[in-house]
Amino acid sequence: MRYEAIVIGVSSGGMNVLKIISAALPTDFKIPIIVVQHVGAHSDSQWIQLLNEKSNLHVKEADEKEKIENGKIYFAPPNYHLLIEKDKTFSLTIDERVNFARPAIDVLFESAAEAYRNKLIGIVLTGSNNDGTKGIKRIKECGGLTIIQDPKTAESPYMPMSVLTAIEPDHILSIENIIAFLIKLK
């Protein structure tokens, strides 16, 4: 298996696409997926449970120091930044907001790029700010694979479009094609 982890950044319009992705991946999809979805500071984590119920994979909130395991989809908890350590465990911080966001996509992506180098896939989906652009650039610099949702198909095209100002992603795909691409990896 060439890739060891997938990081996804998503903001407004995210709930719909996350539902589709988490429900579509098959039971034997091994590569762990780590997601930052922008949510409010006081959001409870009910929606993670809902995604879990509809998914073949185990969807959960990332715990601090938790070891990243295959076959799981992890979400950053509300009001915390999520980082990945080189020993493939999670760290949480309450540092200042980045791009007005906590959790911030850039924080996850930059630490994931350092930890996984060229064994990482970074994906930026729908959203209406520029969080994730710096992070996916770092993933590319470290040799990882970069994908954005085709802005034409995104509920909020600004976030994937912002990536195009910084790098040329390896793939620009609709959600359906992102799923097909991921399934072919295994």
Place this chain on the structure above:
Amino acid sequence: MQYKDTSDLEISLLLEAIYRKHGYDFRQYSQAHIRRRIMNRMAISGFADVSQMQSKVLNDEEFASELLQDLSITVTEMFRDPTFYQSLREKVIPILKTYPFIKIWHAGCATGEEAYSMAILLQEEGLYDRTTIYATDFNQLALNRAKEGIFSNKMIKEYTVNYQLSGGKESFSSYYTSSYDNVIMNQSLKKNIVWANHNLVTDSVFAEVNLILCRNVLIYFDKNLQNSVQTLFYNSLINGGVLCLGSKESLRYSDLYSEYQEMDNKQRIFKKKY
């Protein structure tokens, strides 16, 4: 230890330099976090690599203190996580009411917002007059600000909402006076708070207390350091004393887990067994 990545080695040497020159020990902090803070400072100050920062840290006091501020997280709020304060009122206050004198330790209080929140809560519960709050941090600049008790009024709206959601009984504005862009916390809230410099990594037990609050501090530490700080807390609590951690911090993986009883698992409130 072998380093695959030169910048990892440079960061490790920089932390060693900070510790040996200035006495602040970040060597057992979570590495991804430390790397992020150091790389930010490197970019802002225009250094080509981490090794350049090392010489600066050793020879330039002003830069060293700037970097220390970068590595110390002072992000905090009044009544952060209102549901935690609700639980504190419902489950912990009744225990505190049984003591003639109450000692509380706020470990890692930063600029003091949570210590003031505690003072407000205790005042409303009629306990403040027999309480001493030890509010400690290793960051002296943050402590100085905490002592002043002056906060930007930009945050007050959010704090007021937090206060109300936490079960506050008064009007939040009765606890401060507005002055230009700031609010000044009431003198009566400060009278039983002792602000003191204490470093969880290098300092030891200084008092026996009924309640310890240390929220969103341990997440920055590696497992070893977490365990040693947990031992420090355990040794500082009286039997039956209460430990409150941040909402994403767990005792479960600590060596001392079996020595506590869970009072509120979601809000991470634990009681030291008798």
